[in-house]
Amino acid sequence: MKLEEALSKILNRPPDSKDVRNEIKRCEALGIELIMMEDERYPSSLAQIKDPPLLLYARGKRIDALGKFSIAIVGSRMATSYGRNVAAKLSAELSRSGVVIVSGLAHGIDSVAHEEASKYGLTIGVLGTGIDIVYPKSKDIVFQKVMENGCLVSEFPLGTMPTKWTFPKRNRIIAGLSMGIIVVEASAKSGSLITARLGLEEGREIFAVPGSIFSPTSEGTINLIKNGAKCVTSAEDVLEEFGYVSVKSFIPEDPILDLLKSGPKSPEEISFSLGLTINEVNSKLTTLEIDGIVSKDFTDRFKLNL
Incomplete structure (x- = not known):
């Protein structure tokens, strides 16, 4: 099915109508992707439901x-x-x-x-x-x-x-x-x-x-x-x-964690290396420690739990 045909069903207009052409132009101007079921980007899980959308309007960086x-x-x-x-x-x-x-x-x-x-x-x-x-x-x-x-x-x-x-x-x-x-x-x-x-x-x-x-x-x-x-x-x-x-087996992407891959660091070392305030560092470390992703070593510096 062509895009114009899909839009004609959604808009209830002929495929060659002005309304269909304008819809496509407006989407292009707004950076909106039109994803039909035949498109490889159309989610397979959605395609398998009882009444899948004929067409998805999608907008965003990801x-x-x-x-x-x-x-x-x-x-x-x-x-x-x-x-x-x-x-x-x-x-x-x-x-x-x-x-x-x-x-x-x-x-x-x-x-x-x-x-x-x-x-x-x-x-x-x-x-x-x-x-x-x-x-x-x-x-x-x-x-x-x-x-x-x-x-x-x-x-x-x-x-x-x-x-x-x-x-x-x-x-x-x-x-x-x-x-x-x-x-x-x-x-x-x-x-x-x-x-x-x-x-x-x-x-x-x-x-x-x-x-x-x-x-x-x-x-x-x-x-x-x-x-x-x-x-x-x-x-x-x-x-x-x-x-x-x-x-806990999933390690998120985070500059602090990237820094800790080179070895244990104190909050002060992390703050200096990343240009963050000590409060920002301590807040993040607390969250990571609660999640079991980092812990303190015997010198009270933080290390990754690998």
Whole structure:
């Protein structure tokens, strides 16, 4: 199928129409890639779902993220501080392990997952609007981070505004791109449960974070666990389902770690060599030590745990 034919089906216009030609020109001007199912960049996992998008609009510096191992992190827009902290923890741990984080760029859990993933790895934002629309508008910075450290994708024509049906429809793409779906927080009628259900129908692994029985945003996740979703508290809980033994066996790319490959260093030595403040170095070392990636030797200098 030619691009014009695919767009004619999406736009409901003849292949040689002005609307189809203009759509292609606008995408070229905005740096948007149009990826058909025949394209080798089209994710095989997405192509295998019951109703795959005929065409993907993709925008970002790392469109190749679409072909990598991915896990979705989704949850409530009205996330609690607990939910935000858990989403940040899981997203950071998985990203450091080389996993691409997929989510829907909504308020709450989605945005936290994208922001953390953009610090340590790659992330994919699936939109319920045209790819040229920033919605919600307050998330412009998050959108930019996703494009810098991954890509945005949408199946909707340019200019498509959000409606009550576009977001549930995009959820099947989140599920299709991901090998597993983590629901961090969700009310009893949360849209995140739609994503989990769609993922289950496509044979994806479903994970849920336990929460307080008194919290409305934990009702959905508790019900998922009751119905067979794996209870998850760390990235290792997720990765072991796919044959990974330990998150700690994955060493992230980091200038501090590159420096430590030459031998143990004190925080002061690292600060001087990399031009970082001592507070920045100590903060990073604390995180790396908690993750089991570095430790102190008998001289109190930091070394890699290989």
